[in-house]
Amino acid sequence: MSWLDPAQTAGKRTPFLYSSGFPVLNRSLFPGFHTPMTKSPYSAAVKVPDGFTAVMSASKWEHRKADNTFLFTMEQPIPSYLVALAVGDLVSAEVGPRTRVWTEPCLLEAAKTEYDGVIEEFLAVGEKLFGPYVWGRYDVLFMPPSFPFGGMENPCLTFVTPCLLAGDRSLADVIVHEICHSWFGNLVTNANWGDFWLNEGFTMYAQRRICRELYGEAYSCLEAATGRALLRQHMDNTGEDHPLNKLRVKIEPGVDPDDTYNETPYEKGFCFVSYLAHLVGDQSRFDAFLKAYVDKFKFCSVIAEDALEFYLDYFSDLKTKGVHKIEGLDFDSWLNVPGWPRYLPDLSAGQSLMKPADQLAQLWAEECLDMEAIIKTDIENWKTYQTIYFLNKVLEKSPLPEGNIKKLSLHYPHIVESNNAELRLRWAQIVASNQYQPGYNHIRSFLNCQGKQKYTLPVYRALWNGPDETRALATEIFSGTAHQLHVNVRNYVKKILS
Numbered sequence: 290m291s292w293l294d295p296a297q298t299a300g301k302r303t304p305f306l307y308s309s310g311f312p313v314l315n316r317s318l319f320p321g322f323h324t325p326m327t328k329s330p331y332s333a334a335v336k337v338p339d340g341f342t343a344v345m346s347a348s349k350w351e352h353r354k355a356d357n358t359f360l361f362t363m364e365q366p367i368p369s370y371l372v373a374l375a376v377g378d379l380v381s382a383e384v385g386p387r388t389r390v391w392t393e394p395c396l397l398e399a400a401k402t403e404y405d406g407v408i409e410e411f412l413a414v415g416e417k418l419f420g421p422y423v424w425g426r427y428d429v430l431f432m433p434p435s436f437p438f439g440g441m442e443n444p445c446l447t448f449v450t451p452c453l454l455a456g457d458r459s460l461a462d463v464i465v466h467e468i469c470h471s472w473f474g475n476l477v478t479n480a481n482w483g484d485f486w487l488n489e490g491f492t493m494y495a496q497r498r499i500c501r502e503l504y505g506e507a508y509s510c511l512e513a514a515t516g517r518a519l520l521r522q523h524m525d526n527t528g529e530d531h532p533l534n535k536l537r538v539k540i541e542p543g544v545d546p547d548d549t550y551n552e553t554p555y556e557k558g559f560c561f562v563s564y565l566a567h568l569v570g571d572q573s574r575f576d577a578f579l580k581a582y583v584d585k586f587k588f589c590s591v592i593a594e595d596a597l598e599f600y601l602d603y604f605s606d607l608k609t610k611g612v613h614k615i616e617g618l619d620f621d622s623w624l625n626v627p628g629w630p631r632y633l634p635d636l637s638a639g640q641s642l643m644k645p646a647d648q649l650a651q652l653w654a655e656e657c658l659d660m661e662a663i664i665k666t667d668i669e670n671w672k673t674y675q676t677i678y679f680l681n682k683v684l685e686k687s688p689l690p691e692g693n694i695k696k697l698s699l700h701y702p703h704i705v706e707s708n709n710a711e712l713r714l715r716w717a718q719i720v721a722s723n724q725y726q727p728g729y730n731h732i733r734s735f736l737n738c739q740g741k742q743k744y745t746l747p748v749y750r751a752l753w754n755g756p757d758e759t760r761a762l763a764t765e766i767f768s769g770t771a772h773q774l775h776v777n778v779r780n781y782v783k784k785i786l787s
Contacts, residue, residue, distance in 0.1 A: 290317060297435035297740075297773055298377070299451065300393045303340070305377035305433050307448070310370040311441065312482050312546055321369050326480040326590045328366035335359045337376050344391055346373040346443035348425045365423065365444070366588050368478055373443035375430055385409040391430040391446075399454045400431050407461050411468050414499050419472040420580045423587070427468065435740040437775040439463070442470035450741050452710035459673045459709050462500065469495035472583050480590035482546060486536040487596060490558015494566075495579070497559070504672070510639030512674045513559070517633070518681065520556035527551075529628040536561060537593060537624040560630035561623050565600060567632065568612050578603050593624055642675045650682030653697055656690045669703055673711060676704065680715035687722040694723040705731065714744045721751035721759055729762055736766050740774045742781065749785045760786075 293305040308315065313323040321329075335343040336358040344350075347361035363372075381391045382401045388408045390400040408427060416422050424444045431451045440449040440463075447467045453460045473491035493516070501509040524534055532539070536557055538549050566575040578600065585599060597620050601608040613620045618631050649666050652659055668676060683689070689697070698705050704712055705728075713735045720728030736748060752763035763786060771779050 298433040300395050303378045307375040308373050315369050323369050325368040325478050328368050331363050333361045341376050342379040343376045346446045371443050388427050403454050411465050414502050420583050435775050437742040437778045440467045442467045444475045452739050455709040465499050466496045477586040478590045480592045483538045484593050486554035486558035489554045490562050493555050493559035494562040506638040507641050510636040511642045514636050514639050516556045520552045523552040534627040557630050563634035564632040646679035654686040677711055684719050694725045717748045718751045737770050742778050749782050753785050
């Protein structure tokens with residue numbers, strides 16, 4: 290359980306409580322079988338003080354006002370890690386025929402504006418591709434800013450970071466990943482955490498499949514290229530041969546289960562599922578397989594062998610050809626050999642979006658700026674991931690030649706002044722890498738307004754890897770904001786600054 294002080298919330302007035310059940314932490318909340326192999330329905334009665342509201346990952350709930358008790362029932366069987374509870378000063382608004390947003394009062398209007406009418410489209414495409422959405426409601430709880438994660442796919446009630454509230458819907462599709470867990474993870478679940486890739490690899494594939502339907506192949510390939518870059522960075526940091534860079538991880542004494550939560554099950558898992566689709570060679574046939582896979586194993590927990598045996602039985606022609614035994618690409622090697630994926634899906638369709646971003650970043654890295662060429666590239670209408678890709682390339686080329694960072698900041702006010710957290714993160718890293726003093730207030734503001742681990746730690750690392758000037762800035766900001774951070778994030782930052 291995480292108990293937040295008022296200072297760690299958006300409203301700064303009342304405390305907040307929420308559970309973090311993944312992977313086995315709900316053992317602190319209730320006794321039971323804390324393994325994803327076991328699923329069951331549940332019911333709960335939660336009595337809270339006046340002025341507070343309780344919400345849970347449940348298909349039915351009612352409020353008994355006489356004693357301010359909330360009664361919950363989850364009718365479908367779920368693993369214990371998906372039982373979720375939050376209590377705080379919460380209000381809600383309907384944003385679709387089966388979706389409402391829950392927030393602290395000060396965030397409600399922003400959440401409603403951002404997601405009104407949006408989520409139903411994502412759900413409808415998911416149902417077309419993967420089968421019925423069986424959970425009834427798909428509600429979203431926007432967590433306090435100190436929430437350290439991007440999201441948690443609790444059935445009927447996804448927890449998400451308030452960083453998604455960009456004000457222009459530019460991050461609205463980030464929630465597609467959590468929606469896809471409704472089929473891959475929540476409905477068909479890895480039976481143990483050594484096969485975590487079954488949850489996340491299939492979900493990454495499903496997420497990009499939905500985005501391809503909605504936004505086209507070029508955009509989904511661009512997003513996948515961003516994920517591949519994160520996998521490359523992760524494996525460079527850990528070493529390709531690290532045992533945690535297998536898809537099937539052996540969790541044994543000395544292995545911290547939290548360390549298995551990295552890019553490998555997500556992005557290498559995505560590559561394996563993409564390879565399975567590649568072997569089929571026909572998107573519609575593979576789509577049909579995914580729908581059949583979900584239907585076959587719904588409400589069950591599976592290991593890799595279950596999924597792969599079903600795949601080979603479904604595509605008996607491939608089984609006859611022995612595709613599971615191709616040297617170097619055999620299914621056993623995919624599961625048990627660490628390192629870079631032996632197969633990478635073709636992302637060349639994304640070049641139509643990546644090439645202009647690459648060329649523009651190179652222009653900004655030149656000693657003599659060709660402003661005429663820069664001005665010709667209008668990036669204000671680029672989608673989020675294209676701008677992210679551009680900023681990542683600028684970061685790779687930083688520090689830029691003297692004076693370029695100032696001109697860049699003046700030329701792209703829509704980036705510098707954006708409320709989009711993904712853009713704010715990259716700009717903060719660029720500012721730190723270039724020791725661009727006029728941008729230090731941007732870093733202060735960004736680290737003060739949110740506590741997401743994947744945003745906070747990279748900025749502190751960028752500051753601490755710099756000269757004494759940026760190290761002093763890191764120390765100053767942390768001393769003023771540490772009380773707002775989740776204790777785990779606070780401890781991670783302390784390690785960076787030690």
